[in-house]
Amino acid sequence: MDEKLKNLYKKVILQHNKEPYHYEKPAHFDLKLEADNPVCGDRFELFFILHENIIQQGYFQGYGCAISKAATSILLQKIENHSKADALNIIREFLDFVKNTNSTITLEELDKALQAFAAARDFPERQNCVTLSWETLEKYLES
């Protein structure tokens, strides 16, 4: 099997696809966002438990490919217990790394789970899968 492809579907992505983090609708939540990609039909509901300015926890459910599911799962892990401002920084840094070919962020600067998505840069047609939930939360945090 092609090496590039193996890189895209690293163990960490397959693992998150099989056992996504917080993959359920919580009994109580303070914020619900919808991450939709009308082109492919992927659709996640993101639920957040907030305390003042802190995103305490995030949950999700819905339908999407291995990459979009893993990317959402990892997003929720990364921003847990971060302030909204911190979360926005984490998101912007990651999106810059994935989308911007001239990004100044190096692979080493990203933590391991996020590095798994580096191969997405070789598959521009799959970039939206990586960024779907990240951009949805970015848009909310910017507003």
Add this chain to the structure above:
Amino acid sequence: MPTLSTDIRSHFPIFAWHSREKKPFYYLDNAATTLKPLTVIDTVRDYYSKYSSNIHRGLYPIAVKASNAYEDARTKVQHFLNAAHPEEIVFTSGSTASLNLLASSWAGHMLQEGDEILLSPMEHHANLVPWQQISAQKNLHLRFLPLDAEGNLQLDQLDSFDSSSIKLISIVHISNTLGHINDIGTIIGWAKKRDIRVIVDAAQSVTLYPLDVQKLDMDFLVCSGHKMFGPTGIGILYGKKEWLQAMPPYLSGGDMIKKVGLYESTFADPPHKFEAGTPPIAEAIGLGAAIDFLNYLDRPALLNELDQLTTYAMEQLRSVPDLEILGKAPKRSHIISFTMNGIHPHDIATFLAQDGIAIRAGHHCTQPLMEHFGIGASARASLSIYNTAEEIDALAGALQQIQSFFNS
């Protein structure tokens, strides 16, 4: 194992290019668009390199030649569909544009508040959204013929509808997602008895299935050139002369007028009334070449061989563990949608792409149909006259590998 004539492949230069470049190429996305034979490519290039000019106005030789070639293409379409008159063939940019034209100019002017339009849940969004839009504007109501669990239209339910308010049925001939062939003869027959107009979306069927608009007594038919081995950007609207005459223009501007004053204008007769502005000239002439190509082929024989190849493909796909084919139809064409347990169609398509296998993944612009099957997306392989059993084997083999990769 069925084998389609390898001769056919030699007409399509894209195969030779991939072979020279040593790139594997298994094109199984024909429901999205078909490949183009050399004769179509050459015809388009000839127009641009030898007689590129605007039509219907120029008085110099190449303009006359372009105008004639454009109108010749219309006549070729007329004969291909066996329409009674060339004026019944309107060139549009594609099926979507044809349906929007009908929603706006036919339904928008012929229907009254409370009138009903009968559709099916398996329609392409292009045969759904325009009706939603015009219904919202004019307070029309949409009704839907039910599907059974396997995605078959329940035509025996037609009589359960109170037909007095139904003024239009717009229905797909072959589902672009399931490949099911709908019995349009029965639908048209039912509609005629009740003075209901019928639009047939023939985008997936017109290429290989004989469609005689007079014999079937069709009111309207829409299709797209690029799915018939023709160029993109050109489509067909067939409409009975009397209906087209009664309809107001859709777009207005140049080429669709009779006389223009400062405050009011009169319009040309069909089909030019519906062809405002400079039309897709090269594309229309290219479509004419595609129709010549279709006429040159032994289409009944090819259709028969393609049916056999599809049966072979279904068998091969069924041998892949945990693969499920969407819908069971008594009559199906060459489109096969499938899902694989726990593996998203986009992941399937990305893996296949690495092996040079082109399929489609997603909702195929049929979200309500996806909902009917309780899924968000499917993978879709769609075959055409140049596909081979080897390509099917490559697909099935790759799907087995994907299955073991994700489940290891």
